[in-house]
Amino acid sequence: MTDVPARRPGGLARLAGLVAAAAGYLEIFAIGFPPASRERLPVLALSAAVALATAWNPGRGLAIFAFLAPAAALGGRLAGGADPFAWPLLLFLAMAAGWAFRFLYDFESLPDPSRADASLRALVALWTMSAALAVLSARSVWALVRGLELRAVNVDGLPDADAIRTSVLSFAVLASGAALFFVARRAGERDRERGLAAAVAGITCSAAVAVTERLGILGRETHAYWNAVGRYSGAAVDPNALGILCAWGAILAAGVAATAGGARRAAAAAAMPVLAAGLALSGSRSGFALAAIGLVALLFARAIPARRRAAAVAFAAALVTIVVARYLPGARGSAGARVLELFDARVPLEYRVSTRPVLWQSAITLFSRHPVEGTGLGAFSWQLPSLLAEDGRSLGATDNPGSGYLQALAETGLIGFSLTVSFLAILAAEAWRALRDRGSPGLATAAGAALFGFLASLLTGSHWLSPDVAFVVFLSAAVASRRGPSAWSRAARALVLVALAAYAATGAWSAAATARAAEAFRYRGEMGFYAPEAEPGGSYRWTQRRFAVRLGAGESERLALVHYTPQGTSVRLEALADGRPVFERSLAPGEAVRLRLRAPAGAPAVFRFVLSRAFVPRRLGISRDRRELGVIAIAEPGG
DSSP, X not given: OOOOOOOSSOHHHHHHHHHHHHHHHHHHHHHHSOTTOTTHXXXXXXXXXXXXXXXXXXXXXXXXXXXXXXXXXXHHHHTTOSOTTXXXXXXXXXXXXXXHHHHTTOOSOOOOOBTTHHHHHHHHHHHHHHHHHHHHHHHOHHHHHTTOOOOBOSTTOOXXXXXXXXXXXXXXXXXXXXXXXXXXXXXXXXXXHHHHHHHHHHHHHHHHHHHHHHHTSSOOOOSHHHHHHTOOOTTSSSHHHHHHHHHHHHHHHHXXXXXXXXXXXXXXXXXXXXXXXXXXXXXXXXXXXXXXXXXXXXXXXXXXOHHHHHHHHHHHHHHHHHHHHHTTTTOTTOHHHHHHHTTOTTSOHHHHTTTHHHHHHHHHHHHHHSTTTOSOTTOHHXXXXXXXXXXXXXXXXXXOOSOHHHHHXXXXXXXXXXXXXXXXXXXXXXXXXXXXXXXXXXXXXXXXHHHHHHHHHGGGOOGGGSHHHHHHHHHHHHHHOOBOOOSOOHHHHHHXXXXXXXXXXXXXXXXXXXXXXXXXXXSOSEEEEOOOEEETTEEEEEEEEEEEEEEOTTOEEEEEEEOOOTTOOOXXXXXXXXXXXXXXXXXXXXXXXXXEEEOOTTSOEEEEEEESOOBOHHHHTSOSOOOOBOOEEEEESOO
């Protein structure tokens, strides 16, 4: 017998965490970096360094990651990447893999439960089911069971792979943020506060990059749209993320300046002008509002002497106001200019409010159609074009609903919205306790103030879907939360389990609706066809190994299929009409077959084609094309 308590979680759960981190890294790496991307080697090298540092010293690894996360997007830009979104995610997953490896044989660390734990676990379970619903809706159950891809998911013809990528990345951001919360809680108070201080340093570096971009010292803003409107991303994912981060950093720096002494106070004071400049250059009105609300909340911090907190808040507020005001007259795209636009009657209303009324109305419409389960995590952006097309409108681009709360309502339904609000309410309570507790550390107090500002900013943006912002949010939540009971009462636990079961049932029912061919081919009567390619004699399209065509009642179509292969082998072609074999033939290299497809007069028909083989040019060494290519399809006149 022994009095040593059993490790929690057990060894199997710890191994599962390591496997999940590694699998998540591989998935995000494949999604975020196409083959032959110049970013692959740099991000792999940096990830390996973060993973090794964390495995050697978890506390130091957490601090390294926290410093890199707000500025990780700069690595993508320096490597010539077009979209740096995946960089912070990959660095976190590398850190998580190193931490999970160390955790396998860690007999010393103990959990540090908080009141938010149970609510966040339930929310992660719901996010998982919601992401699965979005993936099934994008691919369709009908196509999934038949092995078909390249389905159009909206009126713009967006491929299912792009929609799935959006939903998977949305889930990855939120789930990774939640994982960081639990890792930070396990790390202990000292390490998580050191990590949050490192995050402030990283945010300051990101703001400094924006300043250099504005001055033209180290290049310009690389994104064409943001460069055109005069907004700067710095080392963040985009200008909106930079604004939120700089506001957050300014609040934390003000808290440190009011409570620390010596070098730490001097460093915090020195960071504030840089953070104010980054906020101004980002052009983020939400960031400006977050800074204002957070600094006001900091005035209620009992742990900081009244004179100190008043002086720190006044100093930070003055810096933000002066820097923003400096850009009011003519700095296109700055926070000051965009705040003034809100009150300028000469500026169109939709531009002043960033088309939010249209987005909010669309979110409410989607919720009314899927009130219980929602449309699935990340699905709003790719369902928006079809929704607007019903009223003959178009925005010309995809977007989020312009409100984190409305996005939760539209994408996860009433159940998901309730769990989200419940979790955020617990964070608000923990933030208030951090502010009012006289014994609360200065950084925890400032984190509580920043959380209040962030909860307000979610009214006008889904800011925690940006990975760099999400990591700072969840790390701050881990710092601000006090130790407390992590389990619900029996009644609350039963209620949440019933809610999750109801969500699973309604989500399954919603996904089952895509098992019908009519729904699967709703936006385009084809699957498995790549985009057209032009040549002097006309256009053609490659197919995958499996492809399909749906014709309306009485419709017909002529289709020529040409077997081109660099391998010099024949291919077997099988055609099925509504599941029944109707044609089979072997095609030699270079041989073509001309087909006339006709649906019965009284009902639509689906013609599916299955090839015995396909090839990938990249694997054969003939090009960099990694597509699975079947046969060449040419639509012929006279259907």
